[in-house]
Amino acid sequence: MAQAWRKDIGFRAGTGVFALLLIGIVGAIGVELTLQSMKSINQFGLDFWRTEIWDPVAGEFGALPFIYGTVMSSLIALCISVPLSLGIAVFLVEQAPRLVARPIGFLVELLAAIPSVVYGLWGIFILAPVIRQYLGPPFERLFGWTPFFRGPVTGIGLITGGLILAIMVTPIISAVVRDVLAAVPGSQREAALALGATKWEMIRVVLVNGAPGIAGAVILGLGRALGETMAVTMVIGNRPEISLSFFDPSYTIASAIANEFTEATSDLYLSSLVELGLILFFVTFVVNGIARFLVWNVTRKTGGVGRAA
Amino acid sequence: MMAVARVDQMRKSISAVMTTGTAVCTFAAVGILLVILSHIALKGVGSLNFRFLVDAPKPVGEGGGIGNAVLGSVVLLGLSSAIGLPLGIAVGIYLSEVGHGRLAGGVRFIVDTLTGIPSIVTGVFVYAIVVLPTKHFSAFAGGVALALIMVPIVSRTTEEMLKLVPHSLREGALALGAPQWRVVLGVVVPAAASGIATGAILAVARVSGETAPLLFTAFGSRFFSTDLNQPIASLTVQIYNYAISPYDEWHAQAWAATLVLMTLILGINIVVRILTRRRF
Numbered sequence: 001m002a003q004a005w006r007k008d009i010g011f012r013a014g015t016g017v018f019a020l021l022l023i024g025i026v027g028a029i030g031v032e033l034t035l036q037s038m039k040s041i042n043q044f045g046l047d048f049w050r051t052e053i054w055d056p057v058a059g060e061f062g063a064l065p066f067i068y069g070t071v072m073s074s075l076i077a078l079c080i081s082v083p084l085s086l087g088i089a090v091f092l093v094e095q096a097p098r099l100v101a102r103p104i105g106f107l108v109e110l111l112a113a114i115p116s117v118v119y120g121l122w123g124i125f126i127l128a129p130v131i132r133q134y135l136g137p138p139f140e141r142l143f144g145w146t147p148f149f150r151g152p153v154t155g156i157g158l159i160t161g162g163l164i165l166a167i168m169v170t171p172i173i174s175a176v177v178r179d180v181l182a183a184v185p186g187s188q189r190e191a192a193l194a195l196g197a198t199k200w201e202m203i204r205v206v207l208v209n210g211a212p213g214i215a216g217a218v219i220l221g222l223g224r225a226l227g228e229t230m231a232v233t234m235v236i237g238n239r240p241e242i243s244l245s246f247f248d249p250s251y252t253i254a255s256a257i258a259n260e261f262t263e264a265t266s267d268l269y270l271s272s273l274v275e276l277g278l279i280l281f282f283v284t285f286v287v288n289g290i291a292r293f294l295v296w297n298v299t300r301k302t303g304g305v306g307r308a309a
Numbered sequence: 310m311m312a313v314a315r316v317d318q319m320r321k322s323i324s325a326v327m328t329t330g331t332a333v334c335t336f337a338a339v340g341i342l343l344v345i346l347s348h349i350a351l352k353g354v355g356s357l358n359f360r361f362l363v364d365a366p367k368p369v370g371e372g373g374g375i376g377n378a379v380l381g382s383v384v385l386l387g388l389s390s391a392i393g394l395p396l397g398i399a400v401g402i403y404l405s406e407v408g409h410g411r412l413a414g415g416v417r418f419i420v421d422t423l424t425g426i427p428s429i430v431t432g433v434f435v436y437a438i439v440v441l442p443t444k445h446f447s448a449f450a451g452g453v454a455l456a457l458i459m460v461p462i463v464s465r466t467t468e469e470m471l472k473l474v475p476h477s478l479r480e481g482a483l484a485l486g487a488p489q490w491r492v493v494l495g496v497v498v499p500a501a502a503s504g505i506a507t508g509a510i511l512a513v514a515r516v517s518g519e520t521a522p523l524l525f526t527a528f529g530s531r532f533f534s535t536d537l538n539q540p541i542a543s544l545t546v547q548i549y550n551y552a553i554s555p556y557d558e559w560h561a562q563a564w565a566a567t568l569v570l571m572t573l574i575l576g577i578n579i580v581v582r583i584l585t586r587r588r589f
Contacts, residue, residue, distance in 0.1 A: 011407075124552055200323055
């Protein structure tokens with residue numbers, strides 16, 4: 001009897017050790033990235049965040065072009081993906097018959113199964129030429145007088161990265177919004193319909209009810225877009241300069257690390273790249289924390305299981 | 310009366326337009342998926358043959374294949390599964406069966422955090438803890454990086470699958486006098502085994518497409534290798550290197566390698582979906 005009890009302690013402690021190990025790993029990521037970027041932190045301090053120059057030859061490193069490119073490409077992605085994802089989720093939860101919703105929903109989820117590097121390949125050889133020849137020029141003719149659509153349109157640039165990201169985060173956002181909408185009680189829908197609301201007016205009631213969860217889904221998508229690497233690296237042009245035009249090449253934090261890490265010749269260069277990784281780590285940590293909090297609050301009430309993996 | 314009728318008409322029209330709009334959104338997304346998949350199939354099938362699958366890469370103009378990359382991916386996935394699956398399943402068991410209160414909440418939060426960490430950051434971390442001390446890129450480092458990405462996915466699905474096991478099963482076993490470790494390992498885990506296995510397979514499929522964390526851990530290689538201490542090739546890194554190269558022949562090979570990778574990933578996803586139709 002006593003022996004069985006002792007084994008129980010061992011079992012609980014055993015799994016507990018693995019759980020603690022996981023906490024240790026996340027802590028170690030933060031600590032290790034900080035240690036490895038000390039050289040850059042000591043050298044540049046807070047100036048790292050607001051310097052626009054990235055010149056490995058001269059040994060000058062500033063993160064601003066990457067921060068700009070990361071934020072802009074993610075915002076472009078969200079502007080396209082959020083309405084699209086809301087439409088998909090509403091269609092699958094509120095409109096489509098179950099028999100149709102399941103296979104269609106699975107197909108949308110398959111978009112998330114395509115690896116980043118495959119999106120990048122498709123972006124280079126299919127999307128970029130399409131933008132160069134068909135999508136870009138009309139915009140340039142109509143809006144070329146604004147700084148945002150100034151040519152030339154090469155097909156490789158901020159807008160291409162944003163579009164690819166939009167496709168990549170759509171399955172993630174729509175999956176979470178689907179869970180959130182499914183967690184809104186049916187009585188809300190019945191009440192709206194009973195008051196004579198049309199189908200769309202009823203859907204609006206449901207959307208307002210799920211608003212915090214939907215916000216969480218969007219922020220979750222943002223977190224994914226900020227850290228997405230390969231696809232963006234392959235189509236965004238990788239030029240560390242801030243340019244207002246969406247058609248111009250840009251650079252993101254993640255793509256700078258992917259592209260330059262193995263080429264970093266000096267310790268300071270490598271340390272600056274690690275500091276970029278540290279920034280990305282903290283930003284995605286905070287962004288995901290906020291998103292989880294918002295999504296949990298909505299789906300937990302009804303016991304829905306978040307599919308937001 | 311007329312005005313009311315007109316407002317009603319208006320509301321109905323808006324409703325019709327918006328509900329059609331949502332359908333358009335959905336079919337646009339499905340359309341994009343089909344366009345991407347058909348491009349991969351059409352552009353990839355041209356350079357695909359048996360020699361391509363088993364040969365090592367050769368200089369431009371001489372053909373060559375992805376045999377070493379396929380082997381490398383198998384080695385990397387095997388190594389990461391060996392590290393990541395036991396760890397992930399153990400944490401899943403902890404979350405579902407052992408942990409309570411604050412600590413379990415904290416662990417769950419950490420699992421979610423780990424899911425959200427960009428894979429390139431995982432790569433930098435593994436570079437710092439494995440590549441820097443050993444002073445060279447290695448298959449081992451790549452396997453560790455992939456394992457770190459695998460762990461949160463596996464522990465999440467394990468926890469969910471264990472929670473689906475009815476409480477009466479645990480109570481029955483406990484009532485028969487079984488200690489907790491026997492209840493969990495002998496009754497609860499076997500009851501959820503197929504679900505846990507499914508989650509594990511999906512996690513392997515997921516990391517098989519990872520590129521960023523391998524760039525400066527496993528690095529890549531143009532030779533056949535199974536040595537864990539040496540840099541090793543992988544399908545994804547090879548696709549990346551070929552895609553950004555200036556050679557048309559390598560571009561064609563990148564598409565063919567992508568077709569191989571996508572067949573594997575989609576195959577796993579679809580088979581799992583069909584087998585588990587009732588559960589997911």
